[in-house]
Amino acid sequence: MKRARLFVYGCVIAFYVLAAGAQAHAADVAGSSDYPLVGRYEGSEIFVYQKSDFDRVDLLNGALPAKFDDTTIPEDKRLRLEGRSFRIVYKAPHDRSALEIDANFAKSLKDKGFETLFSCVDRDCISGSSSLYRFGSLIDDTRRNFYYGDHVVYRLAVLKRPQGDVYVSILSGKGTEPVVAMRIAEVKPIEDDKIVFLDATAMKTSLDVSGHVALYGIYFDTDKSDLKAESAPTLAEIAKLLKSDPGLVLIVAGHTDNQGEFDYNVSLSQRRAASVATSLMRSYGIAKSRLIPFGAGMSAPVALNDAEAGRAKNRRVELVRR
Template sequence: MLRLALAIAAALLIQAAPLPSLTTPAAAAAGDVTKSHDYPGVGRFKGSVITGYDVKDFDAATLQAAPFKDGQATDPRKIEGRIVRIAYRTGAGPSILEVSRNFESQLANAGFETLLACDVDVCGGIPFTEAIGVLPVPQMWVDGFDYRYYAGRKIENGHETYASVLVSKNNDDIVAQLTVAERDAMQNKMVDAAAMAKGLGESGHIALYGIYFDTDKATLKPESRPTLDQIAKLLSGQPELSVYIVGHTDSQGAPAHNLELSRRRAEAVAEDLVRSYKITRTRLNTAGVGFLAPIGSNATDAGRALNRRVELMQP
């Protein structure tokens, strides 16, 4: 009986012992992928590095709010809004459960209520992991036979936010992905030719957010076509109009690199207008000012999103 009592007391002490806190560094740690940082108020497990980072101002993410049954989802939650996915790698030492519990504790402190917390068998095995949107290898690894999953939700000031954490193992390393989905209506980023003409006439410039590039690249993405159509419509309707196309970035990364990247992005827009719409090249001046003309705070994700833009300016 004494041995049993001692064992129970030891178990209670382990349960009551505080979990190591997650760290919330102000700047990226050595080894983090470029232009990445922790989600505010959540942080990372000590000793982790960011191996994958993806932020979309508007996208969709599916979280599981209940275990699978017979290989099928029973309560999938598809959230549309701002989606943040951050993958971490932690060296050998901690367990999957320890890393997961730390994230769960931190999210609880941030106001999230638990929807689901489960391990392999309870979650639903391999089919469960296949229904979770994780970043690709080598950014994130998932062992379908060894993982833990958490999903939570909070409502604050009428704003609904979901979070999930998937923790697994790759050899001796612990890997984790934090996904945060901030439900919100899609912002209308389309600016038509009439709005462009009005902006140029009233203030001499207009910011365009419907022109898209991959991170750190100057190749136009197909989603840019509707906005390019409207720029071409504006220029075709006013043959005497010449414009400056000005590229802008946020402040993350080396200043000289950002200046060059913003210039190349402006050039990419001009080249497409000439090639696809037969706009005379002499009507299109280009410049890149990098981070030097912010309209939002580069200390926040929302501000950086405002600063990443292309502007039309009238000379």
């Protein structure tokens, strides 16, 4: 009987512990959530949440001067980013200091691979006698500057990732009660392979500057060397280039990614280069002596082959000045 009472008592305690946790998160503003790579300080509640799929974000990257505009980070102190952005502001537990909160975030971010770019505490954040309220106004919002009257601790950190870097600024303050204001920016790497069509002028410019030009507007089916119809515009521009410069002789080099056997890819790239040369001779009247087909296979990559984006860049035809 005694064991039964203890079991029931334990269940009641567990229920109230779970309920308390649920209530803490239930107090978050509707539609909000933590940013997974950063998280929240234990016992905090979200009361401001904003998200944008693409925005310009200015983050503080150095101590503010004695005089500054409350609405704009000085140009020499700002890190300007563009990408997906989040603004999350938490009310933290009453009995926690800004320093303690920041110390927990600093350790957590470091453990996750973040690098701190800039951090400051109280007067170190402002090069002068300006109030901490003004610092809070700039980094968070003028409507919440009263949260930062006694203490401010600021941290800017970055996580470098192949799929895009993540920057996070965390302002921990203590005025009427502890507050944590986060600004997060996800910066995607620039996709620089979107222009697949080059005209004759662009081809000539690249040949004049570097002696070669990579073409991504020539198409083949997988493991095939027959030109697809979509290649016609680029082939026409190659012919135009050659006709504009009668003395120009080109090596037509085929390139593959590293999928498959080395010898097979050399053969495939040679056959593809030959298809391009044959098409230029038959359809555009270019003399055979002006075109030298060559199969480079996987031997000259321009990107890593460990992901499809890199492999796509390596699958190309290049024109090389002879």
